[in-house]
Structure formats: structure tokens, C-alpha cells
Amino acid sequence: xxxxxxxxxxxxxxxxxxxxxxxxxxxxxxxxxxxxxxxxxxxxxxxxxxxxxxxxxxxxxxxxxxxxxxxxxxxxxxxxxxxxxxxxxxxxxxxxxxxxxxxxxxxxxxxxxxxxxxxxxxxxxxxxxxxxxxxxxxxxx
DNA sequence: GCCAACGTTGGC
DNA sequence: GCCAACGTTGGC
Numbered sequence: 001x002x003x004x005x006x007x008x009x010x011x012x013x014x015x016x017x018x019x020x021x022x023x024x025x026x027x028x029x030x031x032x033x034x035x036x037x038x039x040x041x042x043x044x045x046x047x048x049x050x051x052x053x054x055x056x057x058x059x060x061x062x063x064x065x066x067x068x069x070x071x072x073x074x075x076x077x078x079x080x081x082x083x084x085x086x087x088x089x090x091x092x093x094x095x096x097x098x099x100x101x102x103x104x105x106x107x108x109x110x111x112x113x114x115x116x117x118x119x120x121x122x123x124x125x126x127x128x129x130x131x132x133x134x135x136x137x138x139x140x141x
Numbered sequence: 142g143c144c145a146a147c148g149t150t151g152g153c
Numbered sequence: 154g155c156c157a158a159c160g161t162t163g164g165c
Contacts, residue, residue: 007163031148031162052163102164121147121162 003132004037004047005058005116006090007123015049015060018092027071027087034124038086039068046093048100048127048135050116057099061141062090097140110134 006026008014018024029035041047045064051057067088070076074085105111111134115125127135135141 009163056164119147120145120164123162 002041002045003127003129004041004045005050005125005127006047006062007050007052009053010051010055011053014051015062015092015095018049018060018062018090019095021092023065023089023091025087025089027073027085029087029124030085031121031123033122035084035086037124037126038088039082040126041068041088043067047090048139048141055099056102058096058135058139059099060095061093061139063093065089065091094141098138100135100138104138105135108134 010016013024026038029038041064043064043066047062047064048058049060049062051059068083068086069088070083071085071087076084078084102116105114106117111117111131114128114131115122119125
């Protein structure tokens with residue numbers, strides 16, 4: 001089981017929206033590196049949901065319940081024959097007891113090489129197991 | 142509101 | 154296939 005980190009602009013779609021909907025298809029990702037991460041997801045994997053903008057914090061946990069599959073709105077395959085615009089279905093698992101802020105992550109040197117810190121524009125990334133444990137502890141997830 | 146760090150586009 | 158110009162994201 002791998003844990004990922006998914007960014008979202010809470011004004012567009014927040015973790016609370018996912019809780020309300022119970023389930024959603026995570027569409028709209030177009031960055032190639034982010035899409036590669038989505039293609040590597042498997043049913044049962046989990047994802048921290050991170051709010052960009054004013055919040056800049058991990059606020060909850062979701063689980064991959066289906067996919068990755070081709071976005072029906074944007075069909076097509078890449079050079080490897082995989083869906084170009086890959087999508088997964090998520091369900092809300094749990095809200096973080098205490099949000100883990102970007103400031104806290106940046107302030108801990110264990111996270112210095114983490115993609116969230118190194119590449120601020122990347123919207124989907126795998127979280128290394130050692131770091132995942134730290135985040136879960138901090139967040140109460 | 143600015144700008145750094147990317148991605149993308151289009152002319153050649 | 155390169156790369157200059159432009160667009161976008163997201164932190165500050």
C-alpha cells in the first residue's frame with residue numbers, strides 16, 4: 001500500500017466536499033509528472049488531501065477505490081499505451097485531527113527532499129513510507 | 142500582487 | 154528538434 005499526496009484548491013474542491021460526496025473522481029490533472037503518479041496508484045492505496053492557497057496544509061485522508069482509468073472526457077493513450085489523462089476514484093476516509101501545515105513540513109529536515117517542498121507546483125506525488133509515518137502521527141491519521 | 146519554477150506552444 | 158515567448162501554479 002502506497003500513500004500519495006493530492007493537492008486541491010479548497011475553493012474548487014475541498015476535503016469537506018469529498019466527505020459530503022463520500023466519493024469522487026479525481027479529474028482535471030494535466031501535468032505529466034502528476035499523471036504518472038496517478039497511473040501508479042492502485043485500489044487500496046491512500047492519499048493525504050492537501051489544501052493549497054491560504055490553508056497550505058494536509059487536512060484529511062482518502063482511499064483509492066477504483067482506477068486508474070481513462071478520463072472519459074479526455075480519451076487517448078500515451079506512448080506506453082496507458083491512459084493519457086488518468087483518473088482514480090476516491091472515498092473520504094477521515095479528517096485530520098490536526099492539519100499538518102506546509103510550514104511544519106518545511107521546518108523538519110527529514111522532509112527536505114520531499115516533492116512537496118522541492119517542487120511546489122507538483123499536484124500529485126507519492127509519499128515515501130518514512131515520511132508518511134511522520135505525517136500520520138502529526139495529523140492523527 | 143509578485144515572482145520563481147516550471148510547462149506549453151509555435152516559429153524556424 | 155530547439156528554444157524563445159508566453160502561460161500557469163502556488164508560495165510568499
